[in-house]
Amino acid sequence: MTTRFSKVWLIWGGAILLALGAGLGGRLVWEDRSGNGALIAADLGGPFSLVTHTGAPITEADLKGSPSALFFGFTHCPEICPTTIFDINAWLEELGPAGDDLKVYFVTIDPERDPPEVLGEYVTAQSDRVTGISGPPDAVRAMADVWRVYYKAVPLDDGDYTMDHTSLIYLLNDDGQYAELIRYGEAQDSAVAKLRALLNS
Amino acid sequence: MGHLFRAFSLFLLLAGVAQAHDKRFPSMWVDDLLIHAPVLKATPEGAPVAAGYMGIENTGDTDEVLNSAEVEFAHDAQLHEMVMSGDVMKMRQIEGGIQIPAGETVWLKPGGLHLMLMKPSVALIEGKKQFVTLEFENAGTVRLPFVVAGLDAIRKLSDELHHSHDN
Numbered sequence: 001m002t003t004r005f006s007k008v009w010l011i012w013g014g015a016i017l018l019a020l021g022a023g024l025g026g027r028l029v030w031e032d033r034s035g036n037g038a039l040i041a042a043d044l045g046g047p048f049s050l051v052t053h054t055g056a057p058i059t060e061a062d063l064k065g066s067p068s069a070l071f072f073g074f075t076h077c078p079e080i081c082p083t084t085i086f087d088i089n090a091w092l093e094e095l096g097p098a099g100d101d102l103k104v105y106f107v108t109i110d111p112e113r114d115p116p117e118v119l120g121e122y123v124t125a126q127s128d129r130v131t132g133i134s135g136p137p138d139a140v141r142a143m144a145d146v147w148r149v150y151y152k153a154v155p156l157d158d159g160d161y162t163m164d165h166t167s168l169i170y171l172l173n174d175d176g177q178y179a180e181l182i183r184y185g186e187a188q189d190s191a192v193a194k195l196r197a198l199l200n201s
Numbered sequence: 202m203g204h205l206f207r208a209f210s211l212f213l214l215l216a217g218v219a220q221a222h223d224k225r226f227p228s229m230w231v232d233d234l235l236i237h238a239p240v241l242k243a244t245p246e247g248a249p250v251a252a253g254y255m256g257i258e259n260t261g262d263t264d265e266v267l268n269s270a271e272v273e274f275a276h277d278a279q280l281h282e283m284v285m286s287g288d289v290m291k292m293r294q295i296e297g298g299i300q301i302p303a304g305e306t307v308w309l310k311p312g313g314l315h316l317m318l319m320k321p322s323v324a325l326i327e328g329k330k331q332f333v334t335l336e337f338e339n340a341g342t343v344r345l346p347f348v349v350a351g352l353d354a355i356r357k358l359s360d361e362l363h364h365s366h367d368n
Contacts, residue, residue, distance in 0.1 A: 078252040078317050079283050080290045082242075086352050113249075125245035150289050157294060158277050160319060164291040183288060185312070 044170065044178040046146035050107075050139055053120030053132030063176030067198045068103040071169040072149045074110035075122040076160075080167055080184060081106075085126045088169075091192050092129055098199060107133040109151035109165045111140040171198045226348055226358055232340035233261030234301070238358050239347040241331055242311075246324035251275065253316035253333060253347055254355060256362055257299075258306040266298040266338035274331055276320035283312060298338070310359040311352070325349045 049059050063070075069088065073081035085106070092099045106123055108114035111134055114122075119132035134140060144151055149166040156162055167184035171194060179198055182191045226238035237256030244251040259265050270278040280295040299314060301307045309315050316333065325331065330346045337343070350358070 076249040078242075078250040078281075078315065079292075079311060083311065083352065121247055122249075125248070154292060157279065158319065162281075162292045164289055166288055167285070167290045168288050184285065184290065 044147055045172075045176070048139065048143040048146070050133050050135035050143060051116055053116045053123060053134065055116050058131075058133060060176055063103075063105075063172055065174060066101045066103055067174050067179075067201075068105060068172045068176075069169050069182075069195075070105045070107065070147070070172060071167075072107045072109045072144055072147070072151070072165055074108050074163050074165070075114050075118055076110065076162060082126060084167070084169065084184065085123070085130060087188070087191070088130070089127050090188060091195055094188065094192050095195060095199070099195065101199060102129075102195065104130045105133055106130050107143060107147075108140060109144050109149065110153075110163050111135065111137040171195070173198065173201060226350070229345060231335070231337070231343045231345070233263070234259055234265060234337065234340050236345060237306075237362055239333070239345055240350045240355055240358065241318075241325050241333075241347045242355060243327045243349050243351050244321060244325040249320060251318040251321045251325055252311075253278075253318065254309045254311065254359065255347075256306055256308045256310075256359075257301050259301045259303055262303045263339055264303050265301040265340060267301065268298040268336045268338055270316050270336070271334040272318060272331065274321055274323050275318040276322075277318070278333070279317045279319065280314070281317040282314050285312075308359065308363060310363070311356060327351050327354075 047060050052058050108119055114134050116134045119134045123130045123132045151165040153161045153163055169182040170178055171180040173179045180194050228235055228237045235258040239255040241253045272278045280299055282293050282295055284291050327349050329349050332344050333347050334344045
């Protein structure tokens, strides 16, 4: 009876802790969107096991060793994804050799339509610095979830669909931990300053 | 008198636009509509989507609607709007066409309204032209040349044109 009681307590206690944790995480993200607070490194990221656009396996361990920029998008994206890649190219050009250590990852939030070959064609046509990340849909979505990335399919007239998604670029230090973010449309000076700080840390 | 006044305002308007104008991206008339710098974004072959932009200035006194667009070099052309909701990018298909009230200019430009071209069958190469058919409520159907340009040129262009019209 005592054992059963403590088990029940464990389950309920765990559930309450989880709910508190989720609430806290949500609050932090919300704060950040309102422009007041900052995201906390511990809240973002986690283990994943996916493949790059060349088909090579990639996990969270591969995000260590050099600083990186991580963002989420999809290939059927006419505006924000090509613009983000275009901007990153311009920032890297301004950084010159100082930016050589930066790795750039584009994770698809539309894995069904973006298998590695498709993603590879898309990113390599626009940049020689961006590595696409894809994989089985559930595993890809799990990664988007641990990075608190919002994504939603929106149907179009012709039976096709487009995706709404978070437009942030996360900057990760060489421990693979969240360090800073760059917003969509951020001025080049500000973005380059953040990248410089990341590369010098 | 009315005609003279109208011709004069048009002259002023065109003179203003001409200042900011890049000769590579000419404006053109469609009835009472002045279409500014119709461009397509340079897109590599095999890309699933492409985008088109322009300014539509309604110099007439009747409200206008851009009902639809059509192209031969892509599976489908749709009217879309991108909006940012916090840090989330949302894409919406426009229902009921794009409204262009009399006397106003509506801009299709990066980060907002645009023509969304699904599954283009060719690469869109900078400097080349492609034709887009636009169907307006009043001005009817017209087939216009759109020049292909890089994103940097398109951004510069829409900034310049936009500013020259805000004055």
